[in-house]
Amino acid sequence: MIVISQENTFNIQELETIVGKDNISLWENIDPTKQQQISQAIAPDNTINCIIYPETQAQLSDVVACCAKNNWVILPCGSGSKVNWGGLVKVDPTSHHQGIIVVSSDRLNRLIEHAVGDLTVTVEGGMKYAELQATLAKAGQFLAFDPAYPETATIGGIIATADTGSLRQRYRGVRDMLLGISFVRSDGKIAKAGGRVVKNVAGYDLMKLFTGAYGTLGIISQVTFRVYPIQEASGTVVLVGEKNNIAQATQTLLSSALTPVAVDLLSSNLVEQLDLGKGVGLIVRFQTIIDSVEEQSNRVLEVGDKLGLNSTRYQDYEAELWEKLKQKILHSQENTEVICKIGVMPNKAVETLNKPGLETGLGLIHAGVGLGELHFNSVTPETIIELRRWCESVGGFLTVLAAPLEVKEKLDVWGYNQNALDLMRGIKQKFDPKNILKPHSFVGGI
Structure with a gap:
């Protein structure tokens, strides 16, 4: 249960002087859909005071400084599409005033350059991914990652959750495309790192540090990315069949001179839901000049034929296929659904997709790096723990991204207990000594 604050008056008045009345909404006035999204990020019996929408970096700075002065807990938020990913925010009444201020970057959404x-390209953190891609497309360019919920996801939220998607096979991760970042520290001061070119500097690599920090170190206000030219043609090949043959096809592909932009392994349930046949799936995408797409696609089809796999090439409807794939594995509408992020050694990816516990779930693993997602309509904490043990036994991890509150309360969402915890706590202490940014929601209860 989320408690509505009865002490909004002094909070609102102080914040109104910074952003004005039109940029603050009390919890009871917030759209029910957004209420539901935010509620899934907060531990039960905590208080939400309001959601505030700064319109400039200066306003964001003043809002955070005000919260720091009053010891108010901050929940950073973009459009809210992934605000419920990760651990639950918990207010410690011995060190913080009751009440959480949701600080949204939704109106910090301008194209800077x-x-x-x-x-x-340089943009503010609240710009939506889909809007930025549309702007870049006019110049024949694109941002080379493929996040969840692309229509609503904001740039800051994508960085905070390190949400790269399938294009990491060719373009690597979000942090590898970041050239510069500006953020507001927990004391309200604005800090910057990097710029429009790559430079080697001493100290923290802040762009990598903030990627995947889930808003616990600061609020991203502005970023600069490298972008890429839109390719002439795109084509996708899907291989489906027996798991050992799929594993062999994957190894053959990854060790070849072919240059796919995406190589994903699909669990048998996911293959069936996509109407691709029966068995484990391998979906491979090429984007380059027409002749190269044609030649490379044919090479993959030959590999499939030699191994007795069901091989299909997609051209006209391949964009719809990838969109349907993303919807199946990452869509979360019902409160019972669970989405996990996993990592395993790449050579264990096919075996992982066939482990007990996944019979009723869907699984996708990016074959080149071993990172992926699991989706369950309903699953017990015990099953999640068993799957986590398997991932850890092969040098990986399992993190619960989205899940009902009762599931997140019964297990450690992050499941990390290795020797980097002290280092993480030290970094958190340096960046957020008052622990007002999403307290107790990150790895190890940080």
């Missing part, structure tokens, strides 16, 4: 010739 698009240097077309330099292949870079």
Whole structure:
């Protein structure tokens, strides 16, 4: 249960002087859908005071400084599409005033600069991914990651959750495309790192540090990315069949000279839900000039034929296929659904997708790196723990992203207990000494 604050008056008045009345909403006035999203990020019996929408970086700075002065807990939020990913925010009444301030970057959404010739773009953290891609497309360019909920996801939220998607096979992770970042510290001061070019500097690599920090170290206000030219053609090949043959096809592909932008392994349940046949699946995407897409696709089809796999090539409807795939594995509408992020050694990916516990779930693993997602309509904490043990036994991990509150309360969402915890706590203490940014929601209860 989320408690509505009865002490909003002094909070609202102080914040109104910074952003104005139109940029603050009391919890009871917030759209029910957004209420539901935010509620899934907060531990039961905690208080939400309001959601506030700064319109400039200066306003964001003043809001955070005000919260720091009053010891109010902050829940950073973009559009809210992934605000419920990760651990639950918990207010410690011995060190913080009751009440959580949800600080949204939704109105910090401007394009700062698009240097077309330099292949870079600078935007505010609240800009939506889909809007930025549409802007870049006018210049024949694109941002090379493929996040969950692309229509609503904000740039800051994508960085905070390290949500790269299938394109990491060719373009690597979100942090590898970051050239510069500005953020507001927990004391309200604005800090910057990097710029429009890559530089080697001493100290923390803040762009990598903030990627996947889930908003616990600061609030991202502005970023600069490298971008890429849109390719001439795109094509996808799907291989489906017996798991050992799929594993062999995957190894053959990854050790070849082919240059796919995406190589994903699909669990048998996911293959069936996508109407791709029966068995484990391998979906491979090429994006380059037409002749190269044709030649490379044919090479994959030959590999499939030699191994007795069901091989299908998609061209006209391949974008719809990838969108349907993303919807199946990452869509979360019902409160009972659970989405997990996993990592395993790449050579254990096919075996992982066939482990007990996944009979009623869906699984996808990016074959080149061993990272992926699991989706369950309903699953017990015990099953999640068993799958986590398997991932850890092969050098990996399992993190619960989205789940009902009762599931998150019964297990450690992050499941990490290795020797980097003290280092993580030290970094958190440096960046957020008052622990006002999403307290107790990150790895190890940080």
